Amino acid sequence: MNCPKCSTALTKKYYKGMMEVDYCPVCRGMWLDFDELDRLEDIAFDDDSFKGSLVHRENKTQYKCPACGENLHEFQYRLYDLMIDYCPGRHGFWLDAGEDERVLAIMHTQYDRIKRKKSAETGWKQLLHGLHSFINKE
Numbered sequence: 461m462n463c464p465k466c467s468t469a470l471t472k473k474y475y476k477g478m479m480e481v482d483y484c485p486v487c488r489g490m491w492l493d494f495d496e497l498d499r500l501e502d503i504a505f506d507d508d509s510f511k512g513s514l515v516h517r518e519n520k521t522q523y524k525c526p527a528c529g530e531n532l533h534e535f536q537y538r539l540y541d542l543m544i545d546y547c548p549g550r551h552g553f554w555l556d557a558g559e560d561e562r563v564l565a566i567m568h569t570q571y572d573r574i575k576r577k578k579s580a581e582t583g584w585k586q587l588l589h590g591l592h593s594f595i596n597k598e
């Protein structure tokens with residue numbers, strides 16, 4: 461598969477030892493299979509009432525799905541000012557460099573609001589730490 465943004469061949473990376481992602485070594489974006497964004501959220505909070513209502517606004521982009529070549533669409537992540545590209549054929553999501561951190565920051569904000577138990581907070585810090593080493597690895 462090739463990067464939808466810069467056409468570089470994507471390489472497999474293991475993200476925080478929990479899921480395999482296709483990573484662009486040039487622009488540092490990453491492709492997640494369709495259920496993997498969900499899994500990312502599951503790490504930060506497991507309460508389903510804070511998930512869902514993911515898509516608030518949707519536009520077609522000029523970028524192509526690395527799996528099927530269809531145009532990716534972008535959606536607004538929850539009510540925040542963050543647009544994420546995804547394939548309407550449910551192949552996956554594209555996160556530009558740093559967007560995964562913003563997704564996690566949003567989750568962290570919600571986490572603070574709902575005051576999850578301490579063990580969840582520890583898990584969150586470990587995940588954030590892992591993300592940093594992942595992003596800064598190359």
Ligand SMILES: [Zn+2]
Nearest residue numbers: 463466484487
């Ligand atoms: Zn790229």
Ligand SMILES: [Zn+2]
Nearest residue numbers: 525528547551
């Ligand atoms: Zn696709």
